[in-house]
Amino acid sequence: MRFEPFRFLIRIAILAALLFVVSSASPAQVSPSEILNPDLRALETEYLQQLIGLNHGISATKFPFPFVLGRYVDVDPKDQPGNDNRGLEFVRFHERLILKCSGNYNAAFSSKQWNRNQRAGRVFSDVIAPVLRLIPEHFRESSDFEGFGFEISYHVRDGGKSDFEGSENLVAVFSIPDALKFSQLSTTEERQNVLNATEIYLSGQRYGLALGKVDPLAIEEIAKSPTLETRASVPGASASRTSEMASRLVNGDFGGPLTSLNRSGSASAHPPSMLDAAPVTPAEIDDLEGKYQSALEDYGKFIAAVLHQPLSSPPTLATFRNHLYLQITLKNPEAFDPQRTSLYKRAALSFDTFLAPHLGDLLSRLPAISNLVGLNITVLERLDSSAASSEAVEFMCPVQSLRDFVAFDISSQDLVTQSLVIVNNVRITLNLQQVE
Numbered sequence: 001m002r003f004e005p006f007r008f009l010i011r012i013a014i015l016a017a018l019l020f021v022v023s024s025a026s027p028a029q030v031s032p033s034e035i036l037n038p039d040l041r042a043l044e045t046e047y048l049q050q051l052i053g054l055n056h057g058i059s060a061t062k063f064p065f066p067f068v069l070g071r072y073v074d075v076d077p078k079d080q081p082g083n084d085n086r087g088l089e090f091v092r093f094h095e096r097l098i099l100k101c102s103g104n105y106n107a108a109f110s111s112k113q114w115n116r117n118q119r120a121g122r123v124f125s126d127v128i129a130p131v132l133r134l135i136p137e138h139f140r141e142s143s144d145f146e147g148f149g150f151e152i153s154y155h156v157r158d159g160g161k162s163d164f165e166g167s168e169n170l171v172a173v174f175s176i177p178d179a180l181k182f183s184q185l186s187t188t189e190e191r192q193n194v195l196n197a198t199e200i201y202l203s204g205q206r207y208g209l210a211l212g213k214v215d216p217l218a219i220e221e222i223a224k225s226p227t228l229e230t231r232a233s234v235p236g237a238s239a240s241r242t243s244e245m246a247s248r249l250v251n252g253d254f255g256g257p258l259t260s261l262n263r264s265g266s267a268s269a270h271p272p273s274m275l276d277a278a279p280v281t282p283a284e285i286d287d288l289e290g291k292y293q294s295a296l297e298d299y300g301k302f303i304a305a306v307l308h309q310p311l312s313s314p315p316t317l318a319t320f321r322n323h324l325y326l327q328i329t330l331k332n333p334e335a336f337d338p339q340r341t342s343l344y345k346r347a348a349l350s351f352d353t354f355l356a357p358h359l360g361d362l363l364s365r366l367p368a369i370s371n372l373v374g375l376n377i378t379v380l381e382r383l384d385s386s387a388a389s390s391e392a393v394e395f396m397c398p399v400q401s402l403r404d405f406v407a408f409d410i411s412s413q414d415l416v417t418q419s420l421v422i423v424n425n426v427r428i429t430l431n432l433q434q435v436e
Contacts, residue, residue, distance in 0.1 A: 031044075040091070055069070057134040058134065067127050069101070070086075073151055073153035100151065107122075110157055111156050116202060120170050121211055148173070153170075155167055169201075169204070178198065280319055280322065292367055299314070299315055299365055317369070325374050326375050328375060334382075348430060351379075356412055374397050378393070391423060396421075
């Protein structure tokens with residue numbers, strides 16, 4: 001047969017195009033080469049094909065509202081196309097190796113029609129239960145890790161004139177036997193018994209989810225449940241894990257949401273929830289300011305001494321999305337030429353050269369304020385040497401992310417990604433390396 005170069009090249013081009021389409025349509029998955037922790041990297045390598053299969057299964061599942069896998073939860077639908085959608089990965093949770101499934105459920109529940117327990121129950125039924133049905137297709141009870149974890153973010157609207165939308169995060173961590181058998185359970189009572197032995201959090205708080213009920217279960221009652229007391233006799237259950245869980249239920253020692261425990265697992269650690277404390281109303285701010293006035297004044301004096309600059313006012317408390325933040329306003333001594341620097345470059349330089357070197361100091365004397373979610377650090381930048389004009393860059397950083405950064409568990413870019421960056425009241429996406 002005569003070799004025809006032209007037709008051969010056409011076939012190669014068609015094959016390449018088909019491979020590109022297939023790979024583009026395939027759900028993305030964390031690569032083992034990206035993972036720094038050797039235990040997590042070994043699991044990712046061993047179960048990579050199962051992860052890809054589960055990823056495909058989730059992508060093919062029809063949920064009542066769109067569900068998008070993602071490493072970053074609490075992401076607005078308009079921002080989800082650019083979000084890292086690799087929502088399946090192995091993490092450490094309470095000294096256990098867990099396969100985590102995280103993502104954003106694009107449902108908005110009315111707070112007037114659905115209370116917290118009803119919303120969480122609906123999300124569990126809509127998202128977590130369907131994914132649990134897929135797990136036995138890809139994993140066995142003899143798997144080399146210790147459980148399956150879910151973190152699902154969804155929206156809440158108040159139904160008023162503003163129709164304000166906040167967010168809630170539902171976290172559930174199952175043992176492998178419970179995850180594998182859940183879809184086979186036929187009664188609500190059987191499913192509830194499994195949930196009673198499962199670690200569940202709602203926006204960072206340990207929660208007693210009650211399926212099909214209006215009100216949640218009391219955590220104290222779950223700790224006394226016969227379900228926990230008899231789990232040691234169930235094949236595949238661990239008596240030590242059961243005892244540990246009961247102790248945590250009684251003492252409230254839970255270590256926070258699933259995402260906050262992804263330490264050193266990958267090159268870009270999964271961000272913690274920004275809603276990891278009880279909501280605070282604006283009416284409560286005055287009482288909190290009075291309670292912590294002395295501590296805030298001392299903290300302001302410490303910051304002024306460290307940065308060698310007077311503060312125009314002491315740090316203050318404020319709410320953002322109904323959660324408590326500590327506000328600090330600083331002045332970057334460097335002057336920027338607006339003709340030679342972009343808004344993004346100025347924000348990046350303010351973080352890298354001015355703010356980041358002092359974050360350890362800011363955390364070292366941070367007042368112990370209950371329910372504090374993060375720091376709202378405003379950096380004022382001079383746009384010319386005369387100081388006639390300036391711009392404000394806000395870095396709204398979760399406290400846990402700041403601690404991870406100071407402990408060298410995450411990079412500067414990780415911290416910025418896990419925070420909100422706002423310039424002159426407009427939120428921006430900031431890539432530190434790209435703009436410098």
